[in-house]
Every structure is written in structure tokens, then in C-alpha cells.
Amino acid sequence: MKEQSYTEAMARLENILGQLEEGNKSVDELSALVKEAAELVKYCRAKLRSTESDIQEAFQDI
Amino acid sequence: MSPLSISQLTEQIRLTLENELEPVYWVVGELADFRQAPQGHVYFELVEKQGNQVLAKIRSNLWQFTYRSVAAKFESVTGTSLKNGMKVLAQVAVNYHPVYGLSINVKDIDPSFSLGERARIRQETINRLTQEGLLRLNARFELPPVVQRIAIVSSATAAGYGDFVNQLDQNRYGYRVDHRLFPSLMQGNEAVASLLSALEKIKAEQEVSRLDAVVIIRGGGAQLDLDCFDDYRLAAAIADFPVPIFTGIGHERDETIADLVAHTRLKTPTAVAEFLLSGFREFEENLGMVLQRLDRSTRQQLREEENRIHQFALRAKALANNRVSLEGESIRNRMSRIESAAKGLLKIQSLNLASVEKGIKSSSASFLHKQQERLENREALLRQLDPESILRRGYTRTELGGIPVHLAKPASGDELLTITPDSRIKSTIIQIDKK
Numbered sequence: 320m321k322e323q324s325y326t327e328a329m330a331r332l333e334n335i336l337g338q339l340e341e342g343n344k345s346v347d348e349l350s351a352l353v354k355e356a357a358e359l360v361k362y363c364r365a366k367l368r369s370t371e372s373d374i375q376e377a378f379q380d381i
Numbered sequence: 382m383s384p385l386s387i388s389q390l391t392e393q394i395r396l397t398l399e400n401e402l403e404p405v406y407w408v409v410g411e412l413a414d415f416r417q418a419p420q421g422h423v424y425f426e427l428v429e430k431q432g433n434q435v436l437a438k439i440r441s442n443l444w445q446f447t448y449r450s451v452a453a454k455f456e457s458v459t460g461t462s463l464k465n466g467m468k469v470l471a472q473v474a475v476n477y478h479p480v481y482g483l484s485i486n487v488k489d490i491d492p493s494f495s496l497g498e499r500a501r502i503r504q505e506t507i508n509r510l511t512q513e514g515l516l517r518l519n520a521r522f523e524l525p526p527v528v529q530r531i532a533i534v535s536s537a538t539a540a541g542y543g544d545f546v547n548q549l550d551q552n553r554y555g556y557r558v559d560h561r562l563f564p565s566l567m568q569g570n571e572a573v574a575s576l577l578s579a580l581e582k583i584k585a586e587q588e589v590s591r592l593d594a595v596v597i598i599r600g601g602g603a604q605l606d607l608d609c610f611d612d613y614r615l616a617a618a619i620a621d622f623p624v625p626i627f628t629g630i631g632h633e634r635d636e637t638i639a640d641l642v643a644h645t646r647l648k649t650p651t652a653v654a655e656f657l658l659s660g661f662r663e664f665e666e667n668l669g670m671v672l673q674r675l676d677r678s679t680r681q682q683l684r685e686e687e688n689r690i691h692q693f694a695l696r697a698k699a700l701a702n703n704r705v706s707l708e709g710e711s712i713r714n715r716m717s718r719i720e721s722a723a724k725g726l727l728k729i730q731s732l733n734l735a736s737v738e739k740g741i742k743s744s745s746a747s748f749l750h751k752q753q754e755r756l757e758n759r760e761a762l763l764r765q766l767d768p769e770s771i772l773r774r775g776y777t778r779t780e781l782g783g784i785p786v787h788l789a790k791p792a793s794g795d796e797l798l799t800i801t802p803d804s805r806i807k808s809t810i811i812q813i814d815k816k
Contacts, residue, residue, distance in 0.1 A: 324525065325525060325526045325527045325664060326525055326526055329526060329664070329667065329671075332668075332671045333671075335675075336671060336674050336675060336678065339675065339678040339679065339682060340674070340678050342678070342681070342682060342685065344682065346682070346683070346686050349679065349682050349683075353675060353679050356671070356675050357672075357675070360668050360671060360672055360675075363664070363665075363668055364665065364668060366529075367527065367529075367556050367557070367661050367664065367665060368555050368556055368557050369557050370557060370559055
């Protein structure tokens with residue numbers, strides 16, 4: 320995952336929610352979007368609690 | 382006129398001054414070269430300036446006893462101590478000393494004049510900042526949702542700094558705030574220069590450190606001597622700073638000018654820390670809500686999808702059922718056609734059979750009848766052929782050895798049996814004439 324600011328992360332989350340709430344996504348797309356959103360939330364929560372270098376290390380494999 | 386000694390002259394001056402001058406005057410002047418001697422007396426100059434040019438100045442003394450009460454009153458009213466550059470309204474007595482020359486003794490200082498004066502200067506500074514478009518310049522920045530990397534401008538030894546850092550580091554949510562101290566004097570004559578140099582350092586490193594905000598804090602300690610935060614140069618530097626600046630200067634009186642130009646102004650360092658952490662909390666709460674919405678919309682989507690599949694299944698089932706029942710109908714239809722066709726056939730067959738039967742009956746009857754007739758004819762014929770009747774009509778039967786004589790080979794001498802209706806005659810052949 321590339322480094323994202325909180326603003327970017329939240330904007331992407333809102334974007335994903337918008338797409339989901341429109342309800343015109345296929346189940347395949349849905350699954351990918353939900354996964355991405357969950358990763359974003361996880362990323363943000365981790366970032367709130369650690370320095371950026373910690374984050375980069377933690378998410379190296381993702 | 383014989384020459385005077387110096388003391389005679391100075392005495393002359395002293396007398397003249399004493400006669401000509403009022404015992405006290407109220408004068409307005411700017412404090413300069415202000416210093417306190419070890420014994421507690423205070424020495425300074427009262428200056429009148431026009432711009433940077435000194436028009437007049439006079440040496441001034443403030444004796445320890447007077448200074449104590451004057452300073453205490455001044456500080457309680459203005460919130461600041463007497464210092465260089467300050468314009469004061471002072472009650473003075475002119476004093477002339479033959480050795481030390483002319484000076485004035487300050488008897489009193491009217492703090493409300495300085496207060497007004499400071500307000501005027503403050504207003505001028507505000508007006509200037511406004512005209513130069515600096516007043517809300519720093520406020521143009523949009524704060525990131527989470528302010529996580531900050532530079533702190535404070536005095537390392539201030540209680541406020543320790544509390545602030547502690548509050549950030551020990552927050553109960555476990556949020557991580559990256560902070561770095563840029564030490565600065567926070568009061569006194571050197572404070573402005575020190576603050577400006579700290580800000581310069583931060584600015585120089587911004588490229589690398591990519592800070593979200595700068596926090597200027599000053600907690601604890603005396604409420605006095607906040608004048609450095611009213612300084613135009615500091616205000617201009619804050620206004621024009623490339624990242625948002627927070628203030629938590631910790632004072633009771635009206636906002637300082639630094640507060641006015643800062644992006645976000647908070648009363649105390651504690652309030653700044655709380656504000657920063659509340660940004661984290663709010664962001665995390667938003668994340669929680671996003672998760673909830675995500676969960677809800679995903680479930681809904683899946684429900685809808687399931688519904689759709691269910692509807693498909695129902696439709697497929699209905700279509701299949703429909704098809705099956707149509708097929709059934711058509712099969713039944715065919716069966717009934719077969720049945721009725723078969724019945725028709727049977728009926729025809731049975732009709733045929735009946736007519737055949739009838740034919741057989743009638744033909745057999747007529748056959749029997751004919752046979753009867755024939756039999757009767759034969760009977761009649763038979764009756765005619767009956768040897769008895771033939772015999773009665775005069776004919777006889779002659780046998781040779783049991784065989785009718787015309788079938789046997791009679792020879793002379795053979796015994797013939799002639800049968801009549803009422804007798805059996807034996808004879809011997811005498812002669813045979815062939816026809």
C-alpha cells in the first residue's frame with residue numbers, strides 16, 4: 320500500500336462507501352472494495368498510533 | 382564681575398531651578414536603558430522620540446522604596462512590568478546635583494496611561510497586520526484531519542511544556558504524536574528574537590520534517606510579560622509561516638496579537654494537547670462509522686443479491702413447472718385422442734364383427750336349410766333306392782358268393798342267391814350268354 324495521508328485515506332473510504340451505497344456493484348467488485356476499505360481503516364488506525372516509519376515497516380508486505 | 386567657582390555656579394543653577402520650577406510635573410516619556418542597581422534603586426532615561434530620532438532625554442531615578450509600590454501597582458493593572466520602550470506617564474521632581482548634574486526623581490507612574498498606550502500600540506499593530514493582509518493569513522491553511530507531526534516552540538524547563546508533552550505521550554487512546562522541541566525564551570527582552578529564531582529553524586527544516594503544525598506554548602509561571610507576543614515581527618512571522626501555528630500561551634488577559642494571527646488559538650498548553658488528541662479521536666470515530674456503513678451497505682448488497690438469486694430460482698422453478706404442466710397437458714391431450722381413436726376403432730370393429738356374425742348366422746341358417754333339403758332329397762332318393770322297395774317293385778338281387786352278380790365272374794355251375802322281398806332263392810347257373 321502506498322503511503323497515504325489521512326485526508327486521502329478518508330476520501331477514498333468515502334468514495335468506496337459512495338459506490339457501495341449506490342448499490343450497483345457486482346458481488347465480485349463488492350468483495351474487492353470491502354477488502355480495500357478494511358485495509359484502509361486498518362492502515363489509518365495503525366497510523367494514528369505509530370510513527371510513519373513504524374507504519375511503513377508494518378505494511379511492507381501488503 | 383569676578384569669576385565664580387563651579388560650586389557657586391552650580392548653586393546658582395540649583396537655586397534658579399528651585400525657584401522657577403514647580404515641585405512636581407507629570408511628564409510623558411519612553412523608558413530607555415532601564416536597569417536596577419543591586420541596592421534596589423532603578424535607573425533609566427526618559428526619552429522623547431520622533432521616529433527613531435531622539436528629541437530629548439533625561440536621566441531618571443526611581444528609589445527603591447518608591448519603585449516597590451509603583452512597580453507592584455503597575456504590574457497589577459497592566460499585567461506587565463516596567464521595561465525599555467514602554468511609554469509612561471510619570472510624576473517627577475527635577476533634581477539638580479552639583480556633582481551628578483540634572484536628573485529627575487520619579488515619584489509615581491500612572492499605569493492606566495501605559496495600559497491605554499499599550500492598547501493603542503496593540504491596535505496599531507493589528508491595523509498594520511490587517512492592512513498587510515497578515516492578520517488571518519495563517520488561518521488560510523486547512524488543518525489535516527489528524528495533526529500528528531508537530532514542532533513545539535517553548536521553554537524546555539517550563540512546567541507547561543512538560544505537562545503538554547506528558548499529556549500527548551500518555552494519552553489513554555494510545556495515539557502517537559510526533560513532537561520535537563525548538564527551545565525558545567518565552568519572556569523578557571530577548572524573547573521576540575529567540576522566538577523568531579526558533580521559527581526560522583523550523584521553517585528551514587520543514588522540507589524534510591513535513592510538519593502538520595507548530596505549537597507555541599508557555600504555561601505556568603507568571604502571568605506577566607506577555608508583551609513579546611504582541612510584537613509585530615513575531616506576529617508577521619507567525620502569519621506568514623508555511624504551516625498552521627497553534628498558540629497556547631496560557632494567560633488570563635485579552636488575546637495577544639500572536640493569538641490573533643495564529644491558525645488556532647487555545648488558552649493553555651493543556652487545551653492545545655486536548656485539541657490535537659480530539660482530532661485523532663474524531664478521525665477514529667469517523668473510521669468506526671465508515672466501518673459500520675461499510676458493514677451495513679455490504680450486508681444490504683449481499684441481501685439484495687441473495688434476493689435476486691432467490692427470485693431467479695423462483696422464476697426458474699415457475700417456468701419449469703409451467704413447462705412440465707404444459708407437457709402434461711399435451712400428453713393428456715394425446716392420450717385422450719388415442720383413447721377416443723381407439724374407441725372409435727373398436728366400435729367400427731365391433732360393428733363389423735356384428736355384421737359378420739349376422740352374415741355367418743344367416744348363411745349358416747341357409748346352409749343348414751339347404752343341407753336339410755338335400756338330406757330330405759337324399760332321403761327320398763334313398764327311399765327310392767331302398768332294395769326293399771326295389772324288390773317290391775319286382776326287381777331281385779342276385780349275388781355270387783356274397784358279391785352282386787354283375788361284379789362277380791359267374792361261371793356255369795356257380796350257385797346264385799336271388800333275394801326277393803319275401804324269399805331267398807338258391808339256383809345253379811346253367812348257361813351264360815354274353816351280350
